[in-house]
């Protein structure tokens with residue numbers, strides 16, 4: 075079983091949703107990033123998504139975009155993230171996933187990416203601008219490396235595409251909760267519940283709900299339709315307000331049942 | 332499974348949430364666009380509203396001086412003053428046929444924004460135009476035009492505040508509003524099906540030109556030359572000639588100031604392959620895959636990417652892509668004004684400049700067609716600024 079699937083199932087077995095915080099690589103600065111990452115891990119994150127900055131993040135809202143541009147200014151890049159992770163390999167309980175746009179991965183070299191992800195203990199890649207049609211080269215490069223390419227689906231994904239994604243999904247499936255970009259929202263659209271009920275039977279791997287989620291109360295209504303939640307912009311705002319990743323995780327561990 | 336490739340270039344590198352609306356447009360492109368009723372409606376709009384066919388004009392004075400025939404395909408004479416209207420009306424009409432009520436567009440120079448605002452007004456659609464905050468200031472005249480035409484212009488403050496960021500923001504808006512909104516992409520770039528759809532609507536340029544040449548000189552031209560920003564006027568000017576290997580196809584990119592190390596807009600000449608705005612193409616980027624800023628005196632050429640079909644045509648050797656710097660474009664602008672009484676857009680001046688700069692290697696008595704993509708009235712401030720800086 076994929077490490078990512080295993081982490082989520084373990085959380086579920088203890089009666090809670092897996093918690094997947096998202097932290098842009100090198101945020102809030104290149105040193106504190108590693109402290110916050112360790113704090114998320116110690117605080118009980120089941121999987122941690124590390125953002126790889128890109129100059130043109132079309133699937134992201136203003137909070138993630140600004141954090142990403144700030145990280146680029148400071149010289150954060152994929153090579154730095156991977157080599158620093160390799161030095162710390164084995165020190166995280168949480169599964170690690172990189173979330174980033176295709177071009178930086180492509181320029182890094184997909185073969186090399188597969189090798190270096192394995193060396194860095196990265197178990198998955200979320201590439202939001204790589205729909206099914208274009209996954210071929212990346213999937214091939216990752217074959218046999220233990221690193222999963224995570225599929226994203228959403229409110230408008232039709233049955234035929236769900237069927238196709240179901241054939242290739244590994245680790246977990248990322249369900250995008252809104253027709254929109256990342257960023258905190260007060261409430262999730264009504265139709266999420268119905269769509270999740272439709273999507274659920276297609277997949278044997280767990281489903282993580284992400285985009286727009288800020289508070290544990292928001293995910294309570296989804297009950298058994300989801301297995302994990304991803305929280306991004308809310309964590310960035312929390313840290314921007316000079317609060318710690320540790321206190322953020324406390325809130326989620328308490329509320330994310 | 333892959334769709335919309337031109338050799339190695341093209342594709343659909345977009346969030347999954349944009350796949351359904353893109354596939355919906357692909358379907359409409361394949362079924363609605365070729366239908367007799369759509370074609371009849373579109374052609375009558377092009378004729379009576381845009382003023383097509385646009386003239387194919389032989390420049391008498393420059394032809395005399397150069398020793399070969401310089402022909403201009405006068406897209407500058409179209410309603411709204413550029414080739415952009417061909418595409419905006421085509422997509423506007425398609426939007427209506429798809430049952431959507433809003434046209435969303437990005438714009439750099441403002442020409443595509445004005446064209447889309449015009450199409451929306453004429454077709455009874457709502458119009459929202461995304462424009463980098465820097466461009467809103469640089470092209471204030473066009474911003475006012477869009478306002479008068481009833482469009483809402485949204486200034487984009489993120490990133491470099493130019494065209495590239497306007498496209499990012501428009502794609503984000505489209506994710507959210509896809510049920511009611513058609514994204515009227517302004518050039519032959521972006522994810523499939525846009526490069527093919529925009530080419531379809533801009534090919535009227537080469538279809539007309541081919542017929543006009545046959546009538547006027549009884550054969551095809553030797554050269555077809557067009558400026559390349561995203562590549563829509565160029566692909567429209569090339570398309571019908573691509574199968575005729577005797578016609579040389581030349582795209583002209585903007586070299587900016589031309590000084591080493593300075594920004595430019597020449598990804599085909601100086602970029603590397605990569606993925607931006609939904610397509611694999613040639614890009615201005617760092618070795619780490621971050622997009623680099625572009626520059627050109629012509630705002631419509633100021634873009635770090637280029638349509639994937641041009642990358643494919645370059646790769647296969649069918650088309651050749653040259654560069655022209657700001658100063659050469661300015662000289663060509665003045666030359667066309669003074670010799671022929673035609674005031675070209677700074678973008679189109681790059682294509683004219685390529686012919687002037689390469690005149691020595693063009694055989695005598697050749698027939699050379701330049702796609703004069705737009706008129707220069709919009710560029711008065713740019714010309715004035717340039718002259719203040721360099722021509723005191």
Ligand SMILES: Cc1ncc(COP(=O)(O)O)c(C=O)c1O
Pocket residue numbers: 413414439440441442443517518519558559560561562563564565630631632676678679704705706
């Ligand atoms: C007059 C004119 N020509 C050319 C261009 C460049 O676009 P494309 O390369 O898509 O033809 C523009 C863009 O704004 C323009 O306004």
